[in-house]
Amino acid sequence: MNQTVEKAVAYDVERIRQDFPVLNQEIRGKQLVYLDNAATSQKPKAVIDSIVHYYENDNANIHRGVHTLSERATLSYENARKTVRDFLNANTEKEIVFTRGATEAINLVANGIAKDLSAGDEILITAMEHHSNIVPWQMLCEKTGAELKVAPINDKGELIWDAFEALVSNKTKFAAVSHMSNALGTINPIKQMIDLLHQFDVPVLIDGAQAIPHIAVDVQALDCEFYVFSGHKLYAPTGSGALYGKMEQLEHMAPYQGGGDMISIVTFENTVYNKVPYKFEAGTPNIVGTIGLGAAIDYINTVGIDAIAVHEKSLLEYATEQSKKIDKLRIIGTADNKGAILSFVLDGIHPHDIGTMMDHQGIAVRAGHHCAMPVMDFFGVPATARASFAMYNTHQEVDALMAGIENLIEMFG
Amino acid sequence: MLDDLRDLYQEVIFDHNRNPRNFREMADADRQIDGFNPLCGDRLTLFIKLDGDKIADASFQGQGCAISTASASLMTDIVKGQTEQEAQALFSLFHKMATGEEVEMDDLGKLAVLAGVCEYPARVKCATLPWHTLDALLQGAEEPVTTE
Numbered sequence: 001m002n003q004t005v006e007k008a009v010a011y012d013v014e015r016i017r018q019d020f021p022v023l024n025q026e027i028r029g030k031q032l033v034y035l036d037n038a039a040t041s042q043k044p045k046a047v048i049d050s051i052v053h054y055y056e057n058d059n060a061n062i063h064r065g066v067h068t069l070s071e072r073a074t075l076s077y078e079n080a081r082k083t084v085r086d087f088l089n090a091n092t093e094k095e096i097v098f099t100r101g102a103t104e105a106i107n108l109v110a111n112g113i114a115k116d117l118s119a120g121d122e123i124l125i126t127a128m129e130h131h132s133n134i135v136p137w138q139m140l141c142e143k144t145g146a147e148l149k150v151a152p153i154n155d156k157g158e159l160i161w162d163a164f165e166a167l168v169s170n171k172t173k174f175a176a177v178s179h180m181s182n183a184l185g186t187i188n189p190i191k192q193m194i195d196l197l198h199q200f201d202v203p204v205l206i207d208g209a210q211a212i213p214h215i216a217v218d219v220q221a222l223d224c225e226f227y228v229f230s231g232h233k234l235y236a237p238t239g240s241g242a243l244y245g246k247m248e249q250l251e252h253m254a255p256y257q258g259g260g261d262m263i264s265i266v267t268f269e270n271t272v273y274n275k276v277p278y279k280f281e282a283g284t285p286n287i288v289g290t291i292g293l294g295a296a297i298d299y300i301n302t303v304g305i306d307a308i309a310v311h312e313k314s315l316l317e318y319a320t321e322q323s324k325k326i327d328k329l330r331i332i333g334t335a336d337n338k339g340a341i342l343s344f345v346l347d348g349i350h351p352h353d354i355g356t357m358m359d360h361q362g363i364a365v366r367a368g369h370h371c372a373m374p375v376m377d378f379f380g381v382p383a384t385a386r387a388s389f390a391m392y393n394t395h396q397e398v399d400a401l402m403a404g405i406e407n408l409i410e411m412f413g
Numbered sequence: 414m415l416d417d418l419r420d421l422y423q424e425v426i427f428d429h430n431r432n433p434r435n436f437r438e439m440a441d442a443d444r445q446i447d448g449f450n451p452l453c454g455d456r457l458t459l460f461i462k463l464d465g466d467k468i469a470d471a472s473f474q475g476q477g478c479a480i481s482t483a484s485a486s487l488m489t490d491i492v493k494g495q496t497e498q499e500a501q502a503l504f505s506l507f508h509k510m511a512t513g514e515e516v517e518m519d520d521l522g523k524l525a526v527l528a529g530v531c532e533y534p535a536r537v538k539c540a541t542l543p544w545h546t547l548d549a550l551l552q553g554a555e556e557p558v559t560t561e
Contacts, residue, residue: 028417348431350478352453353422356536360418369454382454382476411415412479413427 011311016303017392019044030362033397033404038182038210038341038388039366040232043296047236050295054288061284063261077287080294081277084242087297088227089218094247097277098290101241102209103132105228106176108243108280109205110136112253113174119145121173124202126151126159126188127378128181131371133207137176146173153378157184157333164193168200175204179211183372183384184333185316185341187211194224203249209233213390214312214339216305225249231289235390236296240289243280250276257282300391308391312340315389319398326402328409332384340389343370346405349412351383357408358385363401421529421536422479429483434490435472447557448475448546450538455481459489459546466496471547478539480530485543487523497551504544511540 017023020042025032034042054076060069062077078093085093099105117123123137127150141148149172151164168175175197180187194204205226208217212229219227226249231240245253255262255273259282265272273279300308319342323329328347346354355367366386369376376383387401439445439460448457457475461468471489492500507524510516513531521528530540538560549558 350476350482352455352478352536352539353480356421356533357415357418360415368452373454376454382456407415411418411422 011307013311013392013394017394019046019299020392021045021048023392027362027364028360033363033400035387035389035393035397035401036364036366037213037390037393038233038370038386040238041213041235041390042392043237043292044235044299046299047292047295050292051237051288054291059288062287063278073287076291076294077285080290083294083297084244087217087301088244089220090244091220092247094276095244095250097243097245097250097280098285099228099241099243099280100239100286101230101232102207102228103136103230105226105241105243106132106205106207107136108256109226109228109245109253110140111256112280113203114140114144115254117144117146117173120171121146122149122169122171123147124149124151124167124172124175124197126164126177127153128157128159128184128186128188128372128375129176129178130182130207130209131373132209133176133178134374150374153186156335157181157186157375157379158335158337159186159188159193161189165196168196168202170200172197172200172202175202176207177204178207178209179217180208180214180339181333181372181375182210182341183370183375183386184335184343185338186333186335187215187337187339189337190224191222194222198223210341211339213300214309216309219244231293231296234293234296235299236293237286237289239286240293242293247276250280253280255279255282259283261285303391311391312389312393315393315395315398316340316342318395319387319389319401322398322402323405326405326409329405332379332381341386342388343384343386345381345384346409349408351385353412354385354405354408357411358401358404361400361404361407363404365401421533423526423529425523425526426479426483429486430479433473433482433486435486436474437472438474439470439472442472444550444553446546446550446554448542448549448559449557450477450481450542450560452538452560453478455539455542457481457485457543457546459485459543459550461547461550466498468492468495468497468500473543477542478536480527480536480539481542484527484540487527488543488547491523492547501548501551504548507544508541511537 022042058072060073062074081093081096084096149167197204203225206224208229213234227244232238262282264274332343351367358365368383442460443463445460455477460472462470473485518525527540546558
């Protein structure tokens with residue numbers, strides 16, 4: 001019959017929770033409710049096992065030794081590249097560069113395109129970017145004389161399309177846009193943005209750090225030049241991540257760091273760089289983290305990214321609905337197209353106090369500026385509290401969140 | 414449910430948070446300086462008026478959590494009338510208390526209500542930000558102070 005519906009009904013969150021050992025604990029005598037997934041996600045047993053397996057059986061350096069362990073390590077590492085390729089639907093695994101995360105991937109690209117920019121050129125970002133998609137471009141502007149342009153957002157935290165369109169011109173030489181805002185949850189219309197930017201031959205980098213655990217990504221359908229993400233928000237170890245780049249872009253870019261593995265011939269007079277993607281992977285990389293990233297994607301595939309998206313959408317809708325019952329609560333970020341993030345402020349109660357008081361009830365939420373100070377300035381708040389959902393969160397946890405908020409409002413008096 | 418939090422959030426703190434004392438700009442201040450906690454984005458501006466080496470008046474403005482607001486409120490109250498040396502000695506004592514060192518609570522007077530922060534490492538800087546700012550101000554600093 002209808003398989004999609006059957007699959008959605010069959011989403012077994014309790015079964016999924018059992019795959020995440022860390023969730024099974026009490027904090028200050030209360031069952032942990034982990035709602036800080038936009039900061040980092042928890043890791044399934046499959047990922048933890050892949051790390052243990054690697055160190056217990058295969059540990060060796062990659063791309064060099066001819067011995068068995070090195071061959072195994074290399075194979076596992078390169079298999080992860082294929083896994084990421086499939087997950088993003090890249091044309092070839094050679095277009096996948098492993099990095100420490102989204103931040104390093106953005107810096108790598110900013111460094112690599114510097115030679116193409118000069119005074120009078122413009123780089124375009126949006127007002128909802130994370131600091132990691134602002135500062136590397138500011139540094140690049142300082143280095144090249146290019147100018148940073150910022151497309152504004154409206155009161156709901158959505159991109160203002162007309163203003164964005166007006167900022168794209170022949171002067172625009174590069175654009176970097178978040179797929180989903182970490183502070184607001186807004187999902188940008190990246191396909192339309194990319195199409196518009198391509199009319200002006202502008203290469204586009206999509207910061208997918210926040211979107212990747214929630215939304216199926218097809219880089220060929222998007223046609224973006226670059227897509228970056230961090231492993232740790234995708235149920236993988238910290239210090240893992242990847243840059244997708246179109247082959248011709250990666251071949252054209254200058255290397256990021258010099259060192260071993262990124263070269264093919266070195267003499268004191270001259271060095272010939274290795275081919276893509278190794279040109280960008282200097283030094284011994286985070287081998288085990290990358291293998292863990294592959295394991296995380298394998299795990300996600302067993303659940304299904306679309307099923308995860310449906311579950312999280314239901315959590316967000318429920319949380320948004322329930323939060324309306326709390327008078328003092330104001331949601332920051334009310335975009336029509338939004339991912340599983342509930343950023344909020346409480347009238348007269350600072351987010352830091354919210355954070356501490358929630359922790360006392362076993363509930364982990366983020367309190368702060370979320371590395372997006374310009375977004376906080378725009379909404380006129382110093383910080384927000386943020387509950388962010390993942391595949392293992394439940395509707396009961398949303399109830400716990402709301403009860404926790406009610407409790408602390410009562411305490412504040 | 415939140416009863417065990419009362420060690421940190423005593424009623425005095427809620428009171429100072431709701432009605433912070435000396436929460437005003439001081440147009441004729443002798444010195445003023447900004448304090449900033451980059452970790453959480455809290456900011457305050459501290460103003461003082463001097464009479465010789467005595468702090469004749471102290472006030473603050475800014476945005477912060479209940480802990481930092483109450484701390485700034487209590488601090489501006491208590492240092493009024495003190496000499497710079499006395500205020501700095503009190504800062505040293507307060508810092509010890511906030512970071513969990515043994516101190517004679519009687520010497521801290523009203524500031525003792527903030528003793529609970531030493532159990533919350535993430536919140537110590539909320540309580541000490543106003544004091545670090547005052548310390549820098551007394552030492553003649555002009556650049557904004559950060560807790561990092």
